[in-house]
Amino acid sequence: MTTAHRRFKDSLYEQFARVGKAVAAPKRVELLDLLGQGSRAVEALAGLAAISVPNASQHLQVLRAARLVEARKRGLYVEYSLADDEVGHFVVTLRGLAAARLAEVEQITRAHFDGRGGPDAVAGDELIGRVRRGEVTVLDVQPAEEYRAGHFPRAVSIPIDELKARLKELPKDREVVAYRRGPYCVMAVEAVELLRQKGFTARRMELGVPNWRARGWRVATVRRGAGA
Amino acid sequence: MTTAHRRFKDSLYEQFARVGKAVAAPKRVELLDLLGQGSRAVEALAGLAAISVPNASQHLQVLRAARLVEARKRGLYVEYSLADDEVGHFVVTLRGLAAARLAEVEQITRAHFDGRGGPDAVAGDELIGRVRRGEVTVLDVQPAEEYRAGHFPRAVSIPIDELKARLKELPKDREVVAYRRGPYCVMAVEAVELLRQKGFTARRMELGVPNWRARGWRVATVRRGAGA
DNA sequence: CCGTTATTCAAGCGTACGGTTGAATATTCA
DNA sequence: TGAATATTCAACCGTACGCTTGAATAACGG
Numbered sequence: 001m002t003t004a005h006r007r008f009k010d011s012l013y014e015q016f017a018r019v020g021k022a023v024a025a026p027k028r029v030e031l032l033d034l035l036g037q038g039s040r041a042v043e044a045l046a047g048l049a050a051i052s053v054p055n056a057s058q059h060l061q062v063l064r065a066a067r068l069v070e071a072r073k074r075g076l077y078v079e080y081s082l083a084d085d086e087v088g089h090f091v092v093t094l095r096g097l098a099a100a101r102l103a104e105v106e107q108i109t110r111a112h113f114d115g116r117g118g119p120d121a122v123a124g125d126e127l128i129g130r131v132r133r134g135e136v137t138v139l140d141v142q143p144a145e146e147y148r149a150g151h152f153p154r155a156v157s158i159p160i161d162e163l164k165a166r167l168k169e170l171p172k173d174r175e176v177v178a179y180r181r182g183p184y185c186v187m188a189v190e191a192v193e194l195l196r197q198k199g200f201t202a203r204r205m206e207l208g209v210p211n212w213r214a215r216g217w218r219v220a221t222v223r224r225g226a227g228a
Numbered sequence: 229m230t231t232a233h234r235r236f237k238d239s240l241y242e243q244f245a246r247v248g249k250a251v252a253a254p255k256r257v258e259l260l261d262l263l264g265q266g267s268r269a270v271e272a273l274a275g276l277a278a279i280s281v282p283n284a285s286q287h288l289q290v291l292r293a294a295r296l297v298e299a300r301k302r303g304l305y306v307e308y309s310l311a312d313d314e315v316g317h318f319v320v321t322l323r324g325l326a327a328a329r330l331a332e333v334e335q336i337t338r339a340h341f342d343g344r345g346g347p348d349a350v351a352g353d354e355l356i357g358r359v360r361r362g363e364v365t366v367l368d369v370q371p372a373e374e375y376r377a378g379h380f381p382r383a384v385s386i387p388i389d390e391l392k393a394r395l396k397e398l399p400k401d402r403e404v405v406a407y408r409r410g411p412y413c414v415m416a417v418e419a420v421e422l423l424r425q426k427g428f429t430a431r432r433m434e435l436g437v438p439n440w441r442a443r444g445w446r447v448a449t450v451r452r453g454a455g456a
Numbered sequence: 457c458c459g460t461t462a463t464t465c466a467a468g469c470g471t472a473c474g475g476t477t478g479a480a481t482a483t484t485c486a
Numbered sequence: 487t488g489a490a491t492a493t494t495c496a497a498c499c500g501t502a503c504g505c506t507t508g509a510a511t512a513a514c515g516g
Contacts, residue, residue: 006278013254013261016326020257023248025504026241033241042463050234055505057464067329076462076513083329090325097318098244101295101311253474270493283475285494304483304492 022066023094027051028059033095035069036088038148039081128153137170138205139178141191152179152205160191167198179205250294251322255279256287261323263297264316267309356381365398366433367406369419380407380433388419395426407433 023029030049034040040048046056060080063069068087072079082088130136131154140147140155147157158166160180170176178191188204195202251257258277262268268276274284288308291297296315300307310316358364359382366383368375375385386394388408398404406419423430 009258010254013258015330015332016257016323017252017254018330019322019326020248020251020253021503024245024252025248026238026245027504029244029248030237030241043461052506053463054465054507057462058504061464068325073513076460078463086325086328090321093318093321094247095244097296097314098247100314102243102246104243249473255474280476281493282477282495285492286474289494301483306493 019066019068019090022063022068023091025059025062027055028063029091029094031056031059031063032068032082032087032091035080035082036091039072039079041074041077041079043077045080134174136175136177139170139176139191141178141180141188155179163191163194167195170195170200172200174201176200176202177205178202246294247296250291250296251319253287253290255283256291257319257322259284259287259291260296260310260315260319263308263310264319267300267307269302269305269307271305273308362402364403364405367398367404367419369406369408383407391419391422395423398423398428400428402429404428404430405433406430 023032027049031045034045034048042057042060043053045060046053049056051059060069060071064071064080067083068090069080070083072081131138131152138152138155140151140157141160141163142151142157144157144159147155147159151157156169158169176195178188178195180188180191192202192204251260255277259273262273262276270285270288271281273288274281277284279287288297288299292299292308295311296318297308298311300309359366359380366380368379368383368385369388369391370379370385372385372387375383375387379385384397386397404423406423408419420430420432
């Protein structure tokens with residue numbers, strides 16, 4: 001009886017640990033994060049996560065086995081997506097927990113932002129209203145592909161590596177708030193630095209796309225091309 | 229530059245995955261679950277999780293390295309506890325996600341409850357009021373030790389293996405709602421069966437102690453004995 | 457029908473992990 | 487001080503995991 005109970009408990013916790021195992025590998029967390037922005041094919045995910053395609057496929061299958069993501073065949077591609085909004089919440093919770101408890105996270109981000117005048121972040125909540133009033137320009141420095149998958153309302157898309165060349169597209173008289181994916185991404189900081197050098201008033205947004213979605217905010221999405 | 233960004237991202241996700249790794253081992257999520265009920269010493273945890281003491285110690289140190297639990301030396305014992313309420317939330321989320329997505333969980337629990345007339349659960353929310361009005365008797369069938377760590381308000385403690393002998397302590401004219409830790413535990417079901425055989429009107433409660441705590445409900449606690 | 461492309465399968469390799477065992481380290485009590 | 491007890495440390499073993507490489511499997515286009 002008691003031993004039967006043990007077996008039951010063991011098999012149960014083994015199942016729970018399956019989703020634990022799914023987020024035990026850094027690259028898998030990153031993939032989930034990526035998918036939190038929108039559905040993508042294997043090759044795209046592999047590129048964004050900087051891993052080989054077979055490796056990405058392997059990871060995605062692990063995630064699929066844990067029912068965290070779903071695969072949908074779309075012509076020649078396989079479109080992966082989060083199985084549920086709850087999964088997105090879970091990942092955000094995981095990140096939040098890590099950020100709150102692991103001093104290392106703070107250290108790592110600080111090490112990157114170090115000396116450059118600090119993050120100078122602005123909260124997304126504050127922004128919503130000011131954007132609507134046209135007081136600020138919101139700049140999305142993600143690659144166009146990620147912008148397409150979801151972006152801040154009314155945000156202008158200029159990928160970081162094109163920013164220098166396309167600076168004239170931004171109005172100089174308004175404050176610019178740059179963002180990229182995730183709360184810890186350096187890209188936004190680099191953009192802010194560049195803009196400041198060029199005489200703009202620029203700041204960095206605190207949260208990225210997946211966080212908005214997790215918070216239930218609406219995320220503007222360009223319709224996905226029918227061809228590709 | 230882009231490679232620097234990669235390194236940054238990698239080290240960041242590596243930190244996130246630390247939390248993931250912490251809940252990648254079944255026994256560790258069981259330990260977290262146990263700790264969700266209240267602080268305990270290593271030996272007690274080892275016993276409850278059915279693992280050796282050194283093994284438990286090892287797991288606990290992994291959890292401590294991930295900042296999910298905290299250790300506090302109390303005389304000869306080391307009292308482990310969850311580092312934060314958020315950790316409890318996280319574990320509940322994890323379990324919920326697993327239960328929602330993994331058909332296996334449903335299967336396993338069903339295999340145990342099979343044929344015996346079903347779970348017949350009653351939600352904790354519904355119960356709160358009825359207990360206050362004295363309409364039902366709430367029965368805690370956990371071991372006394374676990375009862376001491378935290379239990380439902382006004383619950384009567386009769387460990388499952390003493391239940392048969394102490395049946396007369398329960399009033400026959402009121403409905404009895406039995407519970408034990410976690411939403412999937414068989415003990416409550418067994419208690420309900422026994423009670424029904426003896427002529428009681430009995431049901432099983434849906435959620436266990438850690439869930440209440442995670443929901444922010446108050447949990448009655450008997451003061452911890454100074455001696456043991 | 458054949459080449460191309462996206463994805464998956466399969467095998468192999470090095471490392472890390474979970475668990476065991478036995479000894480070492482604290483802390484309390486006499 | 488010395489015995490008793492709770493916990494941790496350290497070494498070890500078998501397995502599983504993450505990643506790579508190379509081939510196999512689908513789906514589309516000419």
